[in-house]
Amino acid sequence: MNQLIKNNSKTILLGISSGISLFIINGGLGIFKNISNYILNCINEKIYYQIDVDSKDKSFEWLLYWLSEHESVKDSTHLNAETVYNNIGKNPKVILVPSVGQHTIKYKGKTIWISRIRDSTFDMGSGAPFESIKLSTLINNSSAVNELLQEAMLLSLNKDIGKTVIYINSEGSWERFGNPRSIRSLDSVILNNNLKQQLLDDIKSFITNESWYRNRGIPYRRGYLLYGEPGNGKSSLINAIAGALNLDICIVSLSQKEVDDRQINHLLNNAPPKSILLIEDIDAAFKSHRSQVDLDSTNSNQINSLTYSGLLNALDGVASQEGRILFMTTNRIELLDNALIREGRVDMKIEITNATKEQASQLFSHFYNLPQDSPLSNQFSSNFANYQLSMSQIQGFLLKYINCPEKAIEESYKLLPVNLS
Numbered sequence: 001m002n003q004l005i006k007n008n009s010k011t012i013l014l015g016i017s018s019g020i021s022l023f024i025i026n027g028g029l030g031i032f033k034n035i036s037n038y039i040l041n042c043i044n045e046k047i048y049y050q051i052d053v054d055s056k057d058k059s060f061e062w063l064l065y066w067l068s069e070h071e072s073v074k075d076s077t078h079l080n081a082e083t084v085y086n087n088i089g090k091n092p093k094v095i096l097v098p099s100v101g102q103h104t105i106k107y108k109g110k111t112i113w114i115s116r117i118r119d120s121t122f123d124m125g126s127g128a129p130f131e132s133i134k135l136s137t138l139i140n141n142s143s144a145v146n147e148l149l150q151e152a153m154l155l156s157l158n159k160d161i162g163k164t165v166i167y168i169n170s171e172g173s174w175e176r177f178g179n180p181r182s183i184r185s186l187d188s189v190i191l192n193n194n195l196k197q198q199l200l201d202d203i204k205s206f207i208t209n210e211s212w213y214r215n216r217g218i219p220y221r222r223g224y225l226l227y228g229e230p231g232n233g234k235s236s237l238i239n240a241i242a243g244a245l246n247l248d249i250c251i252v253s254l255s256q257k258e259v260d261d262r263q264i265n266h267l268l269n270n271a272p273p274k275s276i277l278l279i280e281d282i283d284a285a286f287k288s289h290r291s292q293v294d295l296d297s298t299n300s301n302q303i304n305s306l307t308y309s310g311l312l313n314a315l316d317g318v319a320s321q322e323g324r325i326l327f328m329t330t331n332r333i334e335l336l337d338n339a340l341i342r343e344g345r346v347d348m349k350i351e352i353t354n355a356t357k358e359q360a361s362q363l364f365s366h367f368y369n370l371p372q373d374s375p376l377s378n379q380f381s382s383n384f385a386n387y388q389l390s391m392s393q394i395q396g397f398l399l400k401y402i403n404c405p406e407k408a409i410e411e412s413y414k415l416l417p418v419n420l421s
């Protein structure tokens with residue numbers, strides 16, 4: 001029995017002592033690991049220069065695009081295909097970018113190591129995993145990495161020069177929509193009475209007179225309402241104005257279910273710099289929302305909704321973004337509440353009517369590349385009365401006779417309202 005107790009205590013002691021030794025060894029190893037990591041980090045910091053570029057930052061997109069254009073990446077065998085679309089979500093184009101893992105490139109004669117890392121967390125909006133790219137080089141070459149990033153930014157931004165970037169609202173914030181659009185020339189939008197020039201001058205004067213507004217304590221923002229029959233160039237005019245003034249366009253869609261008072265306030269007051277805010281078909285968007293709100297007001301659980309006063313507050317509340325240029329369009333001005341279009345919220349109301357004879361003639365000249373007062377153009381327009389047809393109706397008709405102006409004139413009787421139905 002005594003022997004048994006002795007053996008047991010021996011085993012326990014042995015267990016304890018080996019536990020302690022293991023603990024010491026593990027602890028020792030841990031400490032050793034920490035120290036060696038620390039030393040390695042110190043050496044790394046002395047030898048290498050590193051920059052982390054996170055996919056949450058704009059520079060990630062710029063860097064990937066730059067890499068897709070770089071010679072040594074084109075030669076790599078370890079690439080990812082990524083699809084980019086044009087501004088209407090069509091014409092997909094595949095670009096090749098370095099895949100997850102290690103890559104080496106030469107930039108201005110310097111070696112740069114690229115490590116693309118994919119995170120295990122996801123962006124809830126797009127469903128894409130978060131990523132980062134680590135750029136490393138020898139400490140002496142640090143300026144090369146900085147220059148590379150600068151070049152990547154310029155490459156992407158220059159890509160947009162001469163183009164209009166379109167933003168749309170998505171889950172309460174602004175998101176670039178497809179590839180930037182080619183600028184629509186102001187000449188291609190044909191309007192009456194010098195309207196284009198008046199509008200352009202008004203916006204230019206607004207942009208250049210910030211201090212005038214500030215000195216008088218007037219909120220520095222300008223609102224425009226374009227109204228009139230559909231298809232006469234309201235959207236085209238806004239696109240052309242944005243192009244002429246090198247501004248981007250942020251399209252606010254009020255019909256999205258999730259847009260509530262808080263979101264609209266945030267969106268209208270946090271538009272990307274140098275952009276026009278555009279609310280199209282304000283009557284329809286709000287009418288549907290309002291009826292939804294009316295219905296929802298009976299539901300006590302309702303917490304998210306866009307209210308009329310929420311929209312008005314966002315338009316001119318104390319937090320309103322300064323320097324804001326807002327365009328609203330409607331085909332039914334008579335449906336709009338006076339409060340929405342009162343001075344201060346809408347500073348200029350511009351009616352864009354159906355085509356006059358003059359416009360029909362100019363559109364014809366523009367379409368067939370004829371001089372302004374060409375007899376053919378006048379002959380074509382003499383067939384219609386003022387305000388009888390929309391510009392898009394005339395354009396649609398001319399498209400059928402793309403190479404034959406004479407035939408277009410001959411057949412133009414078909415465009416008369418009696419023959420349209």
Ligand SMILES: Nc1ncnc2c1ncn2[C@@H]1O[C@H](COP(=O)(O)OP(=O)(O)OP(=O)(O)O)[C@@H](O)[C@H]1O
Nearest residue numbers: 188189190191230231232233234235236391392395
């Ligand atoms: N004044 C115009 N000058 C030149 N083209 C025009 C004009 N108006 C309309 N068009 C042509 O007709 C088409 C529709 O025009 P646009 O979308 O700008 O009209 P809109 O007034 O905004 O219409 P809606 O009210 O239905 O949105 C475009 O392809 C455009 O090129």
